[in-house]
Amino acid sequence: xxxxxxxxxxxxxxxxxxxxRAVIDAGADWIHFDVMDNHYVPNLxxxxxxxxxxxxxxxxxxxxxxxxxxxxxxQPVDALAVAFAKAGADLITFHPDAETHVDRTLQxxxxxxxxxxxxxxxxxxxxxxxxxxxxxDIVLLMSVNPGFGGQSFIDSTYKxxxxxxxxxxxxxxxxxxxxxxxxKVDNIxxxxxxxxxxxxxxxxxFNEPDYAAVIDAMRANMANV
Ligand code: DX5
Ligand code: ZN
Numbered sequence: 672x673x674x675x676x677x678x679x680x681x682x683x684x685x686x687x688x689x690x691x692r693a694v695i696d697a698g699a700d701w702i703h704f705d706v707m708d709n710h711y712v713p714n715l716x717x718x719x720x721x722x723x724x725x726x727x728x729x730x731x732x733x734x735x736x737x738x739x740x741x742x743x744x745x746q747p748v749d750a751l752a753v754a755f756a757k758a759g760a761d762l763i764t765f766h767p768d769a770e771t772h773v774d775r776t777l778q779x780x781x782x783x784x785x786x787x788x789x790x791x792x793x794x795x796x797x798x799x800x801x802x803x804x805x806x807x808d809i810v811l812l813m814s815v816n817p818g819f820g821g822q823s824f825i826d827s828t829y830k831x832x833x834x835x836x837x838x839x840x841x842x843x844x845x846x847x848x849x850x851x852x853x854x855k856v857d858n859i860x861x862x863x864x865x866x867x868x869x870x871x872x873x874x875x876x877f878n879e880p881d882y883a884a885v886i887d888a889m890r891a892n893m894a895n896v
Contacts, residue, residue: 836866
């Protein structure tokens with residue numbers, strides 16, 4: 672089952688609650704929440720207070736909860752991971768190069784009752800997955816260098832998705848393979864064909880007037896993968 676996770680990084684920050692509701696009404700499966708600290712990445716975004724404020728809006732019009740997918744681009748990770756768990760995150764992903772004791776951080780996130788994931792930048796190898804895969808619920812591959820919305824998809828990601836897909840399939844576990852950055856209506860099918868099942872899209876959705884039209888077009892393009 673494919674999941675589309677709009678990144679609210681490209682939403683109207685002055686109207687975030689309404690934006691979250693609008694994109695859920697338009698068919699979003701998850702809400703992707705990009706946390707940047709002006710240290711791990713050269714940009715500064717939103718913190719746990721904003722996550723707590725939008726959490727009540729993460730629900731469909733018929734009352735079904737929509738997971739809040741928190742992508743931590745911060746260093747160090749642990750204290751903020753706990754803060755976001757308490758703020759209502761359902762999934763928390765972090766960059767393994769941003770924390771010294773990756774295994775411990777994965778366990779910490781799970782102990783908070785959240786699903787835990789690792790994020791791999793375009794130049795990062797997947798090697799460490801072998802040693803912690805039993806504590807991983809999500810693998811998130813960056814298809815841009817983190818820090819900004821609206822960048823172009825880096826083509827080497829296709830090959831990396833294929834490699835990650837094999838690693839995940841060998842576990843036999845239900846681990847999601849999410850891809851983040853530069854995903855548009857016209858490349859999402861290729862990303863899915865490579866083996867991804869969860870798709871972050873910020874500018875492709877929020878820079879268009881009709882969010883449902885974009886999400887519908889994405890699903891239509893993936894229908895025959
Ligand atoms: C980049 C963020 C992405 C970003 C995606 O550092 O992690 O989630 O918002 O934006 P688009 O879809 O515009 O590339
Ligand atoms: Zn992200």
